[in-house]
Amino acid sequence: MNTFGHKLEIFCQRDAWHQGIKFWFKDTTWSPEGTRIAVADKLSLRTLTEKDHGFEVEPTFTFRDEQAQQFMDELWRVGLRPTEGTGSAGSLAATERHLADMRALVFKITPKIDGA
Helix, strand or coil: CCCCEEEEEEEEEEECCCCEEEEEEEEEEEECCEEEEEECCCCCCCCCCHHHCCCCCCCCCCCCHHHHHHHHHHHHHCCCCCCCCCCCHHHHHHHHHHHHHHHHHHHCCCCCCCCC
């Protein structure tokens, strides 16, 4: 079994005190030499000066598609939703369940539950 590889993980947590979200980036690499775990340090910003005019700024970080998906999933897990989320499957499913509940109350019927 090949256990060598690389995995970037992103973790989020709501910070109620500062009304924000905390982020952690963890990078795990498995190789013949052993397992290496690295974490991202605190992000620092650099002030640009006149001599930096025309300077090409590299991205702060880049995600592969599956890493970006995990990042979005983490944001969803801690409660963030897209500003325009009307087409979201999860939102639509919740609305459909709510509508079924309202019909049951108004028409005094037993709501049909999928899979039952």
